[in-house]
Amino acid sequence: MKLYIYSNCLRLSRNTDFMSTGSSPEDSRYITQLEGSNINEPFLPRALDTERTNTFMNMSFTWKLNAILCVVTCWVAASLTSWGSVQVMVNHDGNFAAANPLVGHVNMTMIGVSQWIAIILYAWTLVAPRLYPDYDFSP
Amino acid sequence: MFCFCFSLSKCLRFCCESFLGNGETFAAQRKGSVVLLSLSIILAIFFQYFFVPELFLVDKSHSFFWHAMTSLTGLDQVIDRAWRSGYCATNFGSGDKYDSRYYQDCVGNTGVFRPTSIAFLFFFISMIFSIIQPPISNAASSSRSWWPEKYLIYFILICFSIFLPNEPFFNGRGCYFIFRAGSILFIVLQQIILIDIAYKWNEAWLDRANECDAIAWRSGIKWLRAIVTMCIILYSLCISGIIMLYHYFAKSGCGENKLIITLSCLGIIAVTGLQLYTCESSLLSSAVISTYITYLAYNIVSKNPNGVCNPALGKSDTFGIIVGLSLTMVSLAWTGYSWTADDPWTFQG
Numbered sequence: 092m093k094l095y096i097y098s099n100c101l102r103l104s105r106n107t108d109f110m111s112t113g114s115s116p117e118d119s120r121y122i123t124q125l126e127g128s129n130i131n132e133p134f135l136p137r138a139l140d141t142e143r144t145n146t147f148m149n150m151s152f153t154w155k156l157n158a159i160l161c162v163v164t165c166w167v168a169a170s171l172t173s174w175g176s177v178q179v180m181v182n183h184d185g186n187f188a189a190a191n192p193l194v195g196h197v198n199m200t201m202i203g204v205s206q207w208i209a210i211i212l213y214a215w216t217l218v219a220p221r222l223y224p225d226y227d228f229s230p
Numbered sequence: 231m232f233c234f235c236f237s238l239s240k241c242l243r244f245c246c247e248s249f250l251g252n253g254e255t256f257a258a259q260r261k262g263s264v265v266l267l268s269l270s271i272i273l274a275i276f277f278q279y280f281f282v283p284e285l286f287l288v289d290k291s292h293s294f295f296w297h298a299m300t301s302l303t304g305l306d307q308v309i310d311r312a313w314r315s316g317y318c319a320t321n322f323g324s325g326d327k328y329d330s331r332y333y334q335d336c337v338g339n340t341g342v343f344r345p346t347s348i349a350f351l352f353f354f355i356s357m358i359f360s361i362i363q364p365p366i367s368n369a370a371s372s373s374r375s376w377w378p379e380k381y382l383i384y385f386i387l388i389c390f391s392i393f394l395p396n397e398p399f400f401n402g403r404g405c406y407f408i409f410r411a412g413s414i415l416f417i418v419l420q421q422i423i424l425i426d427i428a429y430k431w432n433e434a435w436l437d438r439a440n441e442c443d444a445i446a447w448r449s450g451i452k453w454l455r456a457i458v459t460m461c462i463i464l465y466s467l468c469i470s471g472i473i474m475l476y477h478y479f480a481k482s483g484c485g486e487n488k489l490i491i492t493l494s495c496l497g498i499i500a501v502t503g504l505q506l507y508t509c510e511s512s513l514l515s516s517a518v519i520s521t522y523i524t525y526l527a528y529n530i531v532s533k534n535p536n537g538v539c540n541p542a543l544g545k546s547d548t549f550g551i552i553v554g555l556s557l558t559m560v561s562l563a564w565t566g567y568s569w570t571a572d573d574p575w576t577f578q579g
Contacts, residue, residue: 152256156570157357160263161350162419163566165412167271168346168405170562171278172339174413175406177322177332192275192558194543199533201417203490206526209421210497213519216425217501217510 173197260570262377263353266384268563270349273388275555277341285313286334308393313337316396340400344391347405350412352384420569428518429511432457436512457514464517468498471524479531484539487531494527 169175173195219226284295299306318336399405435457439450472495480488498520505516534540 153259153360154357156256156260156263157353157360159419159570160267160353160566161357162412162416163569164267164270164346164350164353165409166416166565167267167274167562168342168350168409169413171274171342171346171558174410175339177336177339192279192555193561194533194535194540196535199490199530201413202526202530202533205417205421206494206523206530207497208418209424209519209522209526210501212421213425213428213501213515214504216429217504217508220510221508 170198170201174201262380264563264567264570266352266381267349267566268559269384270345271559271562273345274342275559277344278338279551279555282313282334282338282341285310285337286330305393312393312395313340316340317401318396340396343400343405343409344394345388346409347399348384348387348391350408352380352387423569424522425515425519428515428522431518432512432514435514457512461513461517464514464521468517468520468524471521471528472498475524475527475531478541479534479539481539484534484536486536487534487539490530491527494523498523 170193173193174197176195176197284293287293287296296306299309314337318333318340322330322333322336394400435453439453439457442450442453472491475487475491480491501519501523502513502516505511505513532540532542534543537543
Protein backbone atom coordinates (compact mmCIF):
# COMPACT_ATOMS: atom_id res chain seq x y z
CA MET A 92 0.00 0.00 0.00
CA LYS A 93 2.74 2.39 0.98
CA LEU A 94 4.69 1.53 -2.13
CA TYR A 95 1.63 2.34 -4.15
CA ILE A 96 1.39 5.79 -2.53
CA TYR A 97 5.05 6.43 -3.21
CA SER A 98 4.80 5.46 -6.83
CA ASN A 99 1.74 7.66 -7.07
CA CYS A 100 3.88 10.50 -5.77
CA LEU A 101 6.46 9.65 -8.40
CA ARG A 102 3.83 9.72 -11.10
CA LEU A 103 2.51 13.05 -9.96
CA SER A 104 5.88 14.79 -10.05
CA ARG A 105 5.87 18.05 -11.93
CA ASN A 106 8.14 19.10 -14.66
CA THR A 107 10.01 21.83 -12.82
CA ASP A 108 12.81 23.45 -14.74
CA PHE A 109 15.32 25.84 -13.28
CA MET A 110 17.85 25.95 -16.00
CA SER A 111 15.42 26.32 -18.86
CA THR A 112 17.01 28.59 -21.40
CA GLY A 113 14.56 29.48 -24.10
CA SER A 114 16.18 29.52 -27.48
CA SER A 115 17.33 33.02 -28.38
CA PRO A 116 16.91 34.49 -31.87
CA GLU A 117 20.62 33.95 -32.44
CA ASP A 118 20.26 30.23 -31.87
CA SER A 119 17.38 29.89 -34.27
CA ARG A 120 19.32 31.89 -36.83
CA TYR A 121 22.18 29.48 -36.40
CA ILE A 122 19.89 26.50 -36.87
CA THR A 123 18.48 27.91 -40.09
CA GLN A 124 21.98 28.65 -41.28
CA LEU A 125 22.99 25.06 -40.62
CA GLU A 126 19.90 23.67 -42.23
CA GLY A 127 20.39 25.94 -45.21
CA SER A 128 23.93 24.69 -45.70
CA ASN A 129 22.86 21.06 -45.55
CA ILE A 130 19.66 21.43 -47.53
CA ASN A 131 20.97 19.54 -50.55
CA GLU A 132 21.83 16.45 -48.58
CA PRO A 133 18.98 14.00 -48.74
CA PHE A 134 20.20 11.78 -45.91
CA LEU A 135 22.27 12.64 -42.84
CA PRO A 136 24.25 9.85 -41.21
CA ARG A 137 24.10 9.74 -37.43
CA ALA A 138 27.75 10.69 -36.90
CA LEU A 139 27.36 13.88 -38.90
CA ASP A 140 24.24 14.67 -36.96
CA THR A 141 26.02 14.51 -33.59
CA GLU A 142 28.83 16.62 -35.01
CA ARG A 143 26.29 19.20 -35.99
CA THR A 144 24.74 19.27 -32.52
CA ASN A 145 28.22 19.58 -31.06
CA THR A 146 28.88 22.69 -33.13
CA PHE A 147 25.51 24.08 -32.17
CA MET A 148 26.26 23.51 -28.49
CA ASN A 149 29.64 25.07 -28.96
CA MET A 150 28.18 28.36 -30.13
CA SER A 151 25.48 28.79 -27.51
CA PHE A 152 27.16 27.25 -24.46
CA THR A 153 30.64 28.78 -24.68
CA TRP A 154 29.77 31.85 -22.68
CA LYS A 155 28.01 29.77 -20.03
CA LEU A 156 31.04 27.50 -19.69
CA ASN A 157 33.30 30.51 -19.26
CA ALA A 158 30.91 32.17 -16.82
CA ILE A 159 30.81 29.13 -14.56
CA LEU A 160 34.60 28.80 -14.79
CA CYS A 161 34.84 32.44 -13.63
CA VAL A 162 32.85 31.72 -10.48
CA VAL A 163 34.70 28.43 -9.88
CA THR A 164 37.98 30.39 -10.01
CA CYS A 165 36.52 32.80 -7.44
CA TRP A 166 35.54 29.85 -5.26
CA VAL A 167 39.04 28.35 -5.48
CA ALA A 168 40.70 31.64 -4.56
CA ALA A 169 38.28 32.31 -1.71
CA SER A 170 38.52 28.86 -0.16
CA LEU A 171 42.33 28.73 -0.43
CA THR A 172 42.65 32.08 1.38
CA SER A 173 39.69 31.37 3.73
CA TRP A 174 37.76 34.21 2.12
CA GLY A 175 40.65 36.63 2.30
CA SER A 176 40.95 36.50 6.07
CA VAL A 177 44.38 36.46 7.65
CA GLN A 178 44.64 33.75 10.28
CA VAL A 179 47.30 31.42 11.53
CA MET A 180 46.18 27.83 11.62
CA VAL A 181 47.56 25.80 14.50
CA ASN A 182 47.15 22.06 14.79
CA HIS A 183 46.59 20.32 18.10
CA ASP A 184 50.31 19.62 18.12
CA GLY A 185 50.97 23.35 17.79
CA ASN A 186 52.37 23.30 14.26
CA PHE A 187 51.47 25.48 11.34
CA ALA A 188 48.90 23.42 9.45
CA ALA A 189 50.12 23.48 5.88
CA ALA A 190 48.73 19.98 5.53
CA ASN A 191 45.19 21.39 5.66
CA PRO A 192 44.90 24.43 3.40
CA LEU A 193 41.09 24.53 3.45
CA VAL A 194 40.63 24.15 7.21
CA GLY A 195 39.14 27.08 9.09
CA HIS A 196 36.02 28.52 10.65
CA VAL A 197 35.28 30.82 7.70
CA ASN A 198 35.20 27.94 5.22
CA MET A 199 33.06 25.90 7.63
CA THR A 200 30.55 28.73 7.84
CA MET A 201 30.37 29.24 4.10
CA ILE A 202 29.76 25.54 3.34
CA GLY A 203 27.12 25.55 6.09
CA VAL A 204 25.43 28.50 4.38
CA SER A 205 25.48 26.64 1.05
CA GLN A 206 23.97 23.55 2.75
CA TRP A 207 21.06 25.59 4.09
CA ILE A 208 20.58 27.34 0.76
CA ALA A 209 20.16 23.87 -0.79
CA ILE A 210 17.62 22.83 1.89
CA ILE A 211 15.61 26.05 1.64
CA LEU A 212 15.61 26.12 -2.17
CA TYR A 213 14.45 22.51 -2.37
CA ALA A 214 11.77 23.12 0.27
CA TRP A 215 10.65 26.13 -1.77
CA THR A 216 10.26 24.02 -4.92
CA LEU A 217 8.00 21.73 -2.88
CA VAL A 218 5.91 24.43 -1.27
CA ALA A 219 5.66 26.98 -4.09
CA PRO A 220 3.14 25.06 -6.28
CA ARG A 221 0.90 24.71 -3.22
CA LEU A 222 1.10 28.36 -2.26
CA TYR A 223 0.54 29.68 -5.76
CA PRO A 224 -1.66 27.11 -7.50
CA ASP A 225 -2.54 29.50 -10.32
CA TYR A 226 1.02 30.15 -11.38
CA ASP A 227 2.34 27.87 -14.12
CA PHE A 228 5.75 26.55 -13.03
CA SER A 229 6.37 24.40 -16.05
CA PRO A 230 8.34 26.19 -18.76
CA MET B 231 57.92 54.52 -31.90
CA PHE B 232 56.07 53.40 -34.98
CA CYS B 233 57.78 50.05 -34.74
CA PHE B 234 56.69 49.70 -31.11
CA CYS B 235 53.08 50.60 -31.92
CA PHE B 236 53.07 48.19 -34.84
CA SER B 237 54.35 45.29 -32.75
CA LEU B 238 51.88 46.16 -29.98
CA SER B 239 48.97 46.07 -32.40
CA LYS B 240 50.26 42.78 -33.80
CA CYS B 241 50.40 41.44 -30.26
CA LEU B 242 46.87 42.62 -29.46
CA ARG B 243 45.57 41.10 -32.65
CA PHE B 244 47.24 37.81 -31.75
CA CYS B 245 45.60 37.85 -28.32
CA CYS B 246 42.19 38.70 -29.74
CA GLU B 247 42.45 35.97 -32.32
CA SER B 248 43.38 33.40 -29.69
CA PHE B 249 40.46 34.40 -27.49
CA LEU B 250 38.13 34.31 -30.46
CA GLY B 251 39.26 30.90 -31.59
CA ASN B 252 36.26 28.83 -30.58
CA GLY B 253 36.24 26.44 -33.48
CA GLU B 254 36.31 23.36 -31.28
CA THR B 255 33.74 21.10 -29.71
CA PHE B 256 32.32 21.83 -26.29
CA ALA B 257 34.21 18.88 -24.79
CA ALA B 258 37.56 20.15 -26.10
CA GLN B 259 36.91 23.63 -24.76
CA ARG B 260 35.89 22.26 -21.40
CA LYS B 261 39.01 20.10 -21.20
CA GLY B 262 41.29 23.01 -22.07
CA SER B 263 39.60 25.33 -19.58
CA VAL B 264 39.70 22.81 -16.74
CA VAL B 265 43.40 22.14 -17.42
CA LEU B 266 44.01 25.89 -17.21
CA LEU B 267 42.06 26.05 -13.94
CA SER B 268 44.06 23.12 -12.51
CA LEU B 269 47.31 24.82 -13.53
CA SER B 270 46.32 27.98 -11.68
CA ILE B 271 45.34 25.90 -8.61
CA ILE B 272 48.76 24.20 -8.65
CA LEU B 273 50.52 27.55 -9.06
CA ALA B 274 48.44 29.13 -6.28
CA ILE B 275 49.31 26.34 -3.84
CA PHE B 276 52.96 26.48 -4.94
CA PHE B 277 53.10 30.23 -4.28
CA GLN B 278 51.26 29.99 -0.97
CA TYR B 279 53.11 27.06 0.58
CA PHE B 280 56.55 26.97 -1.07
CA PHE B 281 57.34 30.36 -2.54
CA VAL B 282 56.18 32.62 0.31
CA PRO B 283 57.86 30.57 3.10
CA GLU B 284 61.09 30.84 1.05
CA LEU B 285 60.51 34.59 0.89
CA PHE B 286 60.21 34.76 4.69
CA LEU B 287 63.29 32.69 5.49
CA VAL B 288 65.47 34.45 8.04
CA ASP B 289 68.66 32.93 6.71
CA LYS B 290 68.52 32.76 2.94
CA SER B 291 72.12 31.67 2.41
CA HIS B 292 71.28 27.94 2.50
CA SER B 293 68.29 28.13 0.22
CA PHE B 294 68.85 26.75 -3.25
CA PHE B 295 65.96 28.85 -4.49
CA TRP B 296 67.55 32.12 -3.39
CA HIS B 297 70.92 31.11 -4.85
CA ALA B 298 69.17 30.65 -8.16
CA MET B 299 67.36 33.94 -7.84
CA THR B 300 70.40 36.00 -6.84
CA SER B 301 72.34 34.61 -9.77
CA LEU B 302 69.80 36.48 -11.91
CA THR B 303 70.97 39.89 -10.70
CA GLY B 304 68.37 42.16 -9.14
CA LEU B 305 65.35 39.96 -9.71
CA ASP B 306 65.27 38.61 -6.17
CA GLN B 307 65.06 42.09 -4.68
CA VAL B 308 62.37 43.16 -7.14
CA ILE B 309 60.25 40.12 -6.24
CA ASP B 310 60.88 40.54 -2.53
CA ARG B 311 59.85 44.20 -2.60
CA ALA B 312 56.82 43.53 -4.81
CA TRP B 313 55.41 40.71 -2.69
CA ARG B 314 56.02 42.30 0.73
CA SER B 315 54.65 45.69 -0.29
CA GLY B 316 51.14 47.04 -0.02
CA TYR B 317 48.51 46.51 2.63
CA CYS B 318 50.20 43.45 4.13
CA ALA B 319 53.18 45.61 5.08
CA THR B 320 51.01 48.40 6.50
CA ASN B 321 48.78 46.02 8.48
CA PHE B 322 51.15 43.29 9.63
CA GLY B 323 54.63 44.46 8.66
CA SER B 324 55.68 46.09 11.92
CA GLY B 325 54.82 46.20 15.59
CA ASP B 326 54.91 43.49 18.18
CA LYS B 327 51.14 42.92 18.28
CA TYR B 328 51.32 40.45 15.42
CA ASP B 329 54.03 37.96 14.82
CA SER B 330 55.48 37.45 11.37
CA ARG B 331 53.20 34.46 10.75
CA TYR B 332 50.26 36.78 10.12
CA TYR B 333 52.41 38.79 7.73
CA GLN B 334 53.41 35.57 5.98
CA ASP B 335 49.80 34.41 5.73
CA CYS B 336 48.77 37.77 4.26
CA VAL B 337 51.54 37.58 1.64
CA GLY B 338 50.55 33.95 1.00
CA ASN B 339 47.04 35.16 0.17
CA THR B 340 48.42 37.58 -2.42
CA GLY B 341 50.38 34.61 -3.80
CA VAL B 342 47.06 32.80 -4.31
CA PHE B 343 45.51 35.84 -5.91
CA ARG B 344 48.18 36.21 -8.60
CA PRO B 345 47.45 33.06 -10.68
CA THR B 346 43.75 32.91 -9.82
CA SER B 347 43.02 36.52 -10.75
CA ILE B 348 44.76 35.97 -14.09
CA ALA B 349 42.71 32.82 -14.68
CA PHE B 350 39.59 34.80 -13.75
CA LEU B 351 40.52 37.56 -16.20
CA PHE B 352 41.18 34.91 -18.83
CA PHE B 353 37.77 33.25 -18.47
CA PHE B 354 36.05 36.62 -18.20
CA ILE B 355 37.56 37.88 -21.46
CA SER B 356 36.67 34.59 -23.15
CA MET B 357 33.10 34.97 -21.92
CA ILE B 358 32.80 38.57 -23.17
CA PHE B 359 34.28 37.61 -26.55
CA SER B 360 31.95 34.65 -26.95
CA ILE B 361 28.95 36.87 -26.23
CA ILE B 362 29.75 39.84 -28.47
CA GLN B 363 31.89 37.96 -31.06
CA PRO B 364 33.76 40.98 -32.48
CA PRO B 365 34.44 40.66 -36.21
CA ILE B 366 38.22 41.06 -35.89
CA SER B 367 39.25 38.06 -37.91
CA ASN B 368 38.01 34.78 -39.22
CA ALA B 369 39.69 32.89 -36.38
CA ALA B 370 36.32 31.97 -34.93
CA SER B 371 35.33 30.16 -38.07
CA SER B 372 38.50 28.09 -38.32
CA SER B 373 38.12 24.70 -36.71
CA ARG B 374 41.57 24.27 -35.23
CA SER B 375 42.34 24.34 -31.54
CA TRP B 376 43.64 27.64 -30.14
CA TRP B 377 44.72 26.31 -26.77
CA PRO B 378 48.52 26.46 -27.34
CA GLU B 379 48.21 30.20 -27.95
CA LYS B 380 45.96 30.62 -24.93
CA TYR B 381 48.39 28.77 -22.67
CA LEU B 382 51.25 30.89 -24.02
CA ILE B 383 49.41 34.11 -23.16
CA TYR B 384 48.53 32.72 -19.72
CA PHE B 385 52.16 31.90 -18.87
CA ILE B 386 53.39 35.28 -20.07
CA LEU B 387 50.82 36.95 -17.82
CA ILE B 388 51.83 34.73 -14.84
CA CYS B 389 55.51 35.63 -15.29
CA PHE B 390 54.52 39.27 -15.52
CA SER B 391 52.37 39.12 -12.38
CA ILE B 392 55.23 37.79 -10.23
CA PHE B 393 57.00 41.13 -10.60
CA LEU B 394 53.83 43.16 -10.07
CA PRO B 395 53.54 44.86 -6.65
CA ASN B 396 50.55 44.06 -4.44
CA GLU B 397 49.09 47.50 -4.29
CA PRO B 398 46.86 48.18 -7.28
CA PHE B 399 45.24 44.74 -7.70
CA PHE B 400 46.15 42.13 -5.12
CA ASN B 401 45.04 44.05 -2.05
CA GLY B 402 42.10 44.14 0.34
CA ARG B 403 39.99 46.29 -1.96
CA GLY B 404 40.64 44.76 -5.39
CA CYS B 405 40.60 40.99 -5.67
CA TYR B 406 38.98 40.22 -2.34
CA PHE B 407 35.56 41.62 -3.13
CA ILE B 408 35.38 40.22 -6.65
CA PHE B 409 36.31 36.78 -5.33
CA ARG B 410 33.88 36.93 -2.41
CA ALA B 411 31.01 38.04 -4.66
CA GLY B 412 31.86 35.36 -7.23
CA SER B 413 32.01 32.68 -4.56
CA ILE B 414 28.60 33.62 -3.17
CA LEU B 415 27.25 33.39 -6.73
CA PHE B 416 28.88 29.97 -7.09
CA ILE B 417 27.36 28.75 -3.82
CA VAL B 418 23.86 29.65 -5.03
CA LEU B 419 24.50 28.29 -8.53
CA GLN B 420 25.79 24.98 -7.13
CA GLN B 421 22.58 24.37 -5.22
CA ILE B 422 20.39 25.29 -8.21
CA ILE B 423 22.31 22.93 -10.50
CA LEU B 424 22.14 20.11 -7.96
CA ILE B 425 18.39 20.46 -7.34
CA ASP B 426 17.94 20.58 -11.10
CA ILE B 427 19.90 17.33 -11.50
CA ALA B 428 17.80 15.73 -8.74
CA TYR B 429 14.59 16.62 -10.58
CA LYS B 430 15.93 15.69 -14.02
CA TRP B 431 17.06 12.24 -12.90
CA ASN B 432 13.56 11.35 -11.74
CA GLU B 433 12.09 12.83 -14.93
CA ALA B 434 14.38 10.76 -17.14
CA TRP B 435 13.55 7.45 -15.44
CA LEU B 436 9.83 8.24 -15.34
CA ASP B 437 9.92 8.99 -19.05
CA ARG B 438 11.52 5.62 -19.68
CA ALA B 439 8.84 3.92 -17.60
CA ASN B 440 6.15 5.67 -19.64
CA GLU B 441 7.84 4.69 -22.90
CA CYS B 442 7.92 1.05 -21.81
CA ASP B 443 4.29 1.27 -20.77
CA ALA B 444 3.41 2.59 -24.18
CA ILE B 445 4.99 -0.47 -25.80
CA ALA B 446 3.64 -3.15 -23.48
CA TRP B 447 1.20 -2.75 -20.64
CA ARG B 448 2.84 -2.68 -17.15
CA SER B 449 6.31 -3.27 -18.59
CA GLY B 450 7.41 0.13 -17.28
CA ILE B 451 7.17 -1.14 -13.71
CA LYS B 452 10.86 -2.12 -13.79
CA TRP B 453 11.87 1.54 -14.09
CA LEU B 454 9.64 2.47 -11.17
CA ARG B 455 11.24 -0.36 -9.18
CA ALA B 456 14.65 1.03 -10.16
CA ILE B 457 13.62 4.43 -8.80
CA VAL B 458 12.48 2.93 -5.49
CA THR B 459 15.68 0.85 -5.21
CA MET B 460 17.78 3.95 -5.83
CA CYS B 461 15.83 5.77 -3.11
CA ILE B 462 16.52 2.95 -0.64
CA ILE B 463 20.24 2.92 -1.54
CA LEU B 464 20.61 6.69 -1.21
CA TYR B 465 18.70 6.87 2.07
CA SER B 466 20.72 4.05 3.61
CA LEU B 467 23.90 5.86 2.49
CA CYS B 468 22.56 8.99 4.10
CA ILE B 469 21.63 7.36 7.42
CA SER B 470 24.90 5.43 7.70
CA GLY B 471 26.77 8.65 6.87
CA ILE B 472 25.02 10.53 9.67
CA ILE B 473 25.78 7.69 12.12
CA MET B 474 29.47 7.70 11.06
CA LEU B 475 29.65 11.47 11.48
CA TYR B 476 28.20 11.21 15.02
CA HIS B 477 30.66 8.47 15.84
CA TYR B 478 33.87 10.09 14.54
CA PHE B 479 33.30 13.84 14.69
CA ALA B 480 30.95 14.43 17.65
CA LYS B 481 33.18 13.69 20.60
CA SER B 482 32.64 15.33 23.99
CA GLY B 483 33.59 18.98 23.87
CA CYS B 484 32.82 19.34 20.16
CA GLY B 485 29.54 21.22 20.49
CA GLU B 486 30.07 22.86 17.11
CA ASN B 487 30.21 19.56 15.25
CA LYS B 488 27.25 18.16 17.17
CA LEU B 489 25.20 21.21 16.27
CA ILE B 490 26.11 20.95 12.58
CA ILE B 491 25.33 17.23 12.31
CA THR B 492 22.06 17.56 14.25
CA LEU B 493 20.96 20.50 12.08
CA SER B 494 21.72 18.54 8.90
CA CYS B 495 19.76 15.59 10.29
CA LEU B 496 16.79 17.86 11.05
CA GLY B 497 17.06 19.38 7.56
CA ILE B 498 16.94 15.93 5.95
CA ILE B 499 13.91 14.92 8.02
CA ALA B 500 12.16 18.21 7.29
CA VAL B 501 12.77 18.02 3.53
CA THR B 502 11.70 14.39 3.26
CA GLY B 503 8.64 14.92 5.43
CA LEU B 504 7.60 18.00 3.49
CA GLN B 505 7.99 16.13 0.22
CA LEU B 506 5.91 13.17 1.39
CA TYR B 507 3.29 15.53 2.82
CA THR B 508 2.89 17.72 -0.26
CA CYS B 509 3.45 14.86 -2.76
CA GLU B 510 4.80 17.60 -4.98
CA SER B 511 8.19 16.30 -6.07
CA SER B 512 9.41 12.70 -6.03
CA LEU B 513 11.13 10.62 -3.39
CA LEU B 514 14.18 10.21 -5.62
CA SER B 515 14.84 13.96 -5.69
CA SER B 516 14.52 14.05 -1.90
CA ALA B 517 16.94 11.13 -1.62
CA VAL B 518 19.50 12.92 -3.82
CA ILE B 519 19.16 16.13 -1.82
CA SER B 520 19.44 14.25 1.50
CA THR B 521 22.62 12.50 0.39
CA TYR B 522 24.02 15.83 -0.75
CA ILE B 523 23.20 17.41 2.63
CA THR B 524 25.03 14.55 4.39
CA TYR B 525 28.04 15.02 2.11
CA LEU B 526 28.09 18.74 2.88
CA ALA B 527 27.84 18.01 6.61
CA TYR B 528 30.96 15.83 6.30
CA ASN B 529 32.59 18.61 4.28
CA ILE B 530 31.91 21.13 7.07
CA VAL B 531 33.07 19.04 10.03
CA SER B 532 36.20 17.89 8.18
CA LYS B 533 37.27 21.55 8.03
CA ASN B 534 37.18 22.01 11.79
CA PRO B 535 40.56 23.42 12.85
CA ASN B 536 40.29 21.78 16.27
CA GLY B 537 42.32 18.56 16.04
CA VAL B 538 40.44 16.81 18.87
CA CYS B 539 37.12 17.09 17.00
CA ASN B 540 38.54 16.39 13.56
CA PRO B 541 40.23 13.02 12.97
CA ALA B 542 40.55 13.92 9.27
CA LEU B 543 43.06 16.65 10.17
CA GLY B 544 46.45 15.57 8.85
CA LYS B 545 49.75 15.70 10.68
CA SER B 546 52.14 18.48 9.82
CA ASP B 547 55.08 16.31 8.84
CA THR B 548 56.40 16.35 5.28
CA PHE B 549 54.33 13.36 4.18
CA GLY B 550 51.17 14.80 5.69
CA ILE B 551 51.76 18.16 4.01
CA ILE B 552 52.32 16.55 0.60
CA VAL B 553 49.22 14.37 0.96
CA GLY B 554 47.13 17.29 2.22
CA LEU B 555 48.22 19.66 -0.53
CA SER B 556 47.70 17.13 -3.32
CA LEU B 557 44.27 16.16 -1.96
CA THR B 558 43.34 19.84 -1.91
CA MET B 559 44.51 20.29 -5.49
CA VAL B 560 42.53 17.26 -6.66
CA SER B 561 39.36 18.28 -4.83
CA LEU B 562 39.46 21.85 -6.16
CA ALA B 563 40.18 20.68 -9.72
CA TRP B 564 37.34 18.18 -9.36
CA THR B 565 35.04 21.05 -8.36
CA GLY B 566 35.89 22.76 -11.63
CA TYR B 567 35.53 19.57 -13.65
CA SER B 568 32.23 18.39 -12.22
CA TRP B 569 30.36 21.69 -12.20
CA THR B 570 31.21 22.32 -15.85
CA ALA B 571 29.86 18.89 -16.89
CA ASP B 572 27.81 19.07 -20.07
CA ASP B 573 24.72 17.49 -18.49
CA PRO B 574 23.17 20.61 -16.96
CA TRP B 575 23.92 22.57 -20.12
CA THR B 576 22.84 20.01 -22.68
CA PHE B 577 19.53 18.95 -21.18
CA GLN B 578 17.88 21.74 -23.09
CA GLY B 579 20.07 21.46 -26.15
